[in-house]
Amino acid sequence: MVSLSGIDVKFGRIIGAIVLITALIVLYRRYGTGGGQPAIKPESPVITESKPQSDSKFDEVEVTVKEKKCTVTYIRVKPETPDSAKPKVLLLHGKNFNAEIWQEIGTLDKLKESGYEAIAVNLGYREEDQALNEKLKECTGDNEARAEFIHQLVQGLELGKFVLISPSKSGEFSIPYIMKAEYNKELKAFVSIAPSIDVKYTEEDFAKLEDVHILIVSGETDSFGEKSGVYLSKIPNKQQSSIPDAGHVCYKEKPEVWHEKLLTYLGTLFVHQYFLLNCKVHESSEAILSTCERLNMGGNASPGEVTVLDLPVKNVQVSIGSKTCSLTYLEVVPDALTDSKPQLLLLHGARFHASTWNENCGTLAKLKEWGYRAVALDLKPEAPISECTGDENGARAQLIQQIVESLRLTRLVLVSPSKSGEFAIPYIMEPSYREKMAAYIPVAPVIDRTSYSSDAFSKLEGLKALVVQGENDHTIGDASQRVLMKLPSSPQLCVIPKAGHPCYLDNPDFWHEQLKKFLDSL
Incomplete structure (x- = not known):
């Protein structure tokens, strides 16, 4: 006689085994990688296919x-x-x-x-x-x-x-x-x-x-x-x-x-690779470097003659924490200086110096002619400055503020091209610094997006800005413009024709025309 209870037990075990095998097959098809099990997998989010x-x-x-x-x-x-x-x-x-x-x-x-x-x-x-x-x-x-x-x-x-x-x-x-x-x-x-x-x-x-x-x-x-x-x-x-x-x-x-x-x-x-891809220069030649940078970043305008002033190199010391560093700068002061006009602090890009604003594009001469006091700060050599600021955004902002206070720059207009955005962007983000500014003129600046989101820029109430980029600067120019045009106080956009990344060098006449128009409106 066959035991029905024994059959029931065996039948139950068979059914259980089939269910287990089926479940394993489903799991394998869903998660199997063929090369070891994943350490982390999505928790099956609901996705509309x-x-x-x-x-x-x-x-x-x-x-x-x-x-x-x-x-x-x-x-x-x-x-x-x-x-x-x-x-x-x-x-x-x-x-x-x-x-x-x-x-x-x-x-x-x-x-x-x-x-x-x-x-x-x-x-x-x-x-x-x-x-x-x-x-x-x-x-x-x-x-x-x-x-x-x-x-x-x-x-x-x-x-x-x-x-x-x-x-x-x-x-x-x-x-x-x-x-x-x-x-x-x-x-x-x-x-x-x-x-x-x-x-x-x-x-x-x-x-x-x-x-x-x-x-x-x-x-x-x-x-x-x-x-x-x-x-x-x-x-x-x-x-x-x-x-x-x-x-x-x-x-x-x-x-x-x-x-x-x-x-x-x-x-x-890729902005730095963009330079290196097309340009082989001698690091000691600033003239070659400036020409090279114009060619690399899409500029095709021919800069006209510029007025070069005979300016002494001045020094200023700043202290951040226990660190002290000395920086150099050039300065122009008009014959008739008035309190009603803002004063400018001009920074510079990675391959340039304070002298670029004098010798390469003549901006300092133009500012003096228009009646504006202006300081072109040299952010080189980088090593001693880095010893003061490290990679700290707050320290970089503090360095700029100490320059502003030491040189008694009032109604500040900060001009910041390319790499100098590492200093300028942290500076404008600090409310106590920003509230004393007349305006900000970014020229395709580098923006640390890991520290500053688009939302951060959209909250900078009251900051007037002239956002400048070259017509042919589709790398860092386009990227920075998308962020800076989110400034809430109706920023003005200036696209310089026939110009690349250092647009103020490629087409200085247009740059100066737009710069004067903006400054006179403040």
Whole structure:
């Protein structure tokens, strides 16, 4: 006789085993990476899946990884006027999307409009793309293969030195890639958006990536992004940026904020490479340097003759904490100085000196002629100044304030081109300094976006500003303008025609015309 109770027990065990196996298969398909389990994974945020646009067109490229061939589909956009100094941008995508997500939210268009060639590739994560996913898995079964896959893709698409953008699940490709020293040399920069990170990689591994430049982006409410940021923040050359009121797919939830952060980073990151790419000069020759900088940054105007004054070099000492440093400056005082007119403090860019305002463009002579007192401060040599200020924004602001007080500059107008933004921006952010200013004239200044958000500028009530940039300065000029035009007191925008980054040198006549008009209005 057969025991029914025994059958029931066995039958129950069989059913239980089937349920367990089914659950394991589902989990594997959902989270399996083939190269070790992720240390951190998204907590399954609710995502509205992107709908493919009917007008998108996919191209194909074949790559070979470990003697296995696979076909990759992608969308490619190119600017109407290519700029060889700007890197190409490769965009991966997250689990619930495909390459079309970057088209849907406008990222590809924004990059194209800003002069960047961009390529968005399909990784086959969506259910309807499982056929593609299976083919890619044959090529990319582990971390090493996935790193090689990106490398071969870079070669096949002829990207050169490129920018890699990687959100969420695509971290299973991007993180192994940046970890390979022979591959990450291909990178100009890495833009991470809360990527998944394999448990095999430690914080120490990320700390060794000295040659990788990274922008770490995450949504303010994304706990997964916060966890991945713990690892990524160990990379030495980093900038971190949070998108307010956004979750795991922050770039889709707040595309305008995402685009501003991305384009600002790209613009500020490559300004120095822009110089080096096209110009080989002798560091000792200021004349060659100034000409070189004009050519490199897009200027094509021919500066006319300038009036050069015979000015003595003066000294001023400042003390910050226990540190004291001595700075030099040039000064012009008109024959008839009146209290009603503001007084100017002119800073300078990375490759220039205080003398640039006298010898290269004649601005000091013009200011004296118009009846304005002006001081051109020399921020070189950098070493002793750095000993006073370090990398502290507050100390840099304090240095400028001590100069203002020591030289008794009243109704201050601060003129700040390019790299001198490191001093000027912290200065205008301090309310007690800002309230005594007559105006601020930024000329495509460097802005520390890790310390100062767009919202910070939108709160600077009462600060009058003339925002200046060259017509052809599409790197740092465009990036800084997007931020500075958020100043609340109706800033005036001055775009100098036929000029690049040092626009006041490229077209000094137009610069002086606009400068005088603005000063006379104060």
